[in-house]
Amino acid sequence: MKTILSKLFLSIGLIFAIASVSSAKIQVVTTTEDLAAIAREVGGDKAEVTALVKGYQDPHFVDAKPSYLIKLQRADLFIEVGRDLEVGWVPSLLNSARNPDILTGAPGFLDASLRVPILEIPTGQVSRAQGDAHPFGNPHYWMDPKNGEFIADAINEKLSALSPADADYFHSRLEDFTKRLRTALSGWEKKAKELGLTGTQVVTYHKSWSYFAKRFGLEVVDFVEPRPGIPPSPQHIQSLIVKMKTGNIKLMIIDPYFDSKLPQKIAQDVDAKLAVLPTSVGAEKDIRSYFDLFDRQLEIIEQALKEGRK
Structure with a gap:
């Protein structure tokens, strides 16, 4: 009897072990x-x-x-x-x-x-x-x-x-x-067209926005960084300001983990709007999914463009 019970418990144990693994x-x-x-x-x-x-x-x-x-x-x-x-x-x-x-x-x-x-x-x-x-x-x-x-x-x-x-x-x-x-992408592309993003020239801080810009029609014409990871010199900043004034560029985009003081000053000097766009899920508490990320990015751009047109 003990042998039978031992075998039974062993079998049950194996079943649970297999179930646990699976x-x-x-x-x-x-x-x-x-x-x-x-x-x-x-x-x-x-x-x-x-x-x-x-x-x-x-x-x-x-x-x-x-x-x-x-x-x-x-x-x-x-x-x-x-x-x-x-x-x-x-x-x-x-x-x-x-x-x-x-x-x-x-x-x-x-x-x-x-x-x-x-x-x-x-x-x-x-x-x-x-x-x-x-x-x-x-x-x-x-x-x-x-x-x-x-x-x-x-x-x-x-x-x-x-x-x-x-x-x-x-x-x-x-x-x-x-x-x-x-389905969501179709909606985002429609939104971008409604906002008039196609052909809109922008300056970004880093080369983070190439894919976003290509998808939604933005034209990145220059960067706050003269080269990736290299802080801008006074000469580069002045050149950028002249370029933005000459080209009537009214939108700047930066990543949230970069210091916004310099971009904000440049934007003020050229009467442009600075959009601090989240680059990842979780950058803000309400961005919980991949879908939320693009909803929020386009929402911020829309707000910046509306303020710039007032």
Whole structure:
């Protein structure tokens, strides 16, 4: 009798163990909140997703915390923006985490940019004289909502490979996300046309807005930074002011993590409006999804243009 009971309890234990393994969520760690938001769209309740960088932080420069290592040690899948955006902090962090499954090239590593049409890929040699130039192209590709489709598709493929039993579930969620994103994009493009953004010349602080500008028809004519990551000299500032006055450029766009004092002064000098646009999900408390991000960006631009026309 004891033998029968022992076998019964052992069988029950095995059943629970198998059920626990099969129902365990895939642990996903992303560098940014944008990637996390899209990963949640695809992963649903089959994935637990954590972002390392807050939406209001500059993803180029991040001080690694001990908590990052703990998250990475437990991760089944690590997703980065790529294109050297996080080159200053991710490689050393991954090596320190001692999780071979998420190292570059491993099954649990994903560069989310691989399927995205990348802009501004240098044709010649890149040197430090060009500032913090990205040799693999502009990494701010998530700022075009169309590219959200490519990101989601790559995430779906990775999640399905890690959990084949849930592949149909992930694919279904991918299709739903893609459908909703395309519908939203149509609305955003219509909004941009109503605002008269097509052909509107703007000055931005950093080369963060190339994808956004191309999608919605803005023309970026210059930058507050003379080169990426290089502070502007008085000569550059004066040249920029002359250019904006001559060209009657009335809109400036900056990222929220840059100091707005200088851009604000330039805008005042040329009678332009300064729009501080969120660059990521989580940059503001009400930006909880990838969809919220573009709703808010266009809302701020609309407010700036209305104020400028008063």
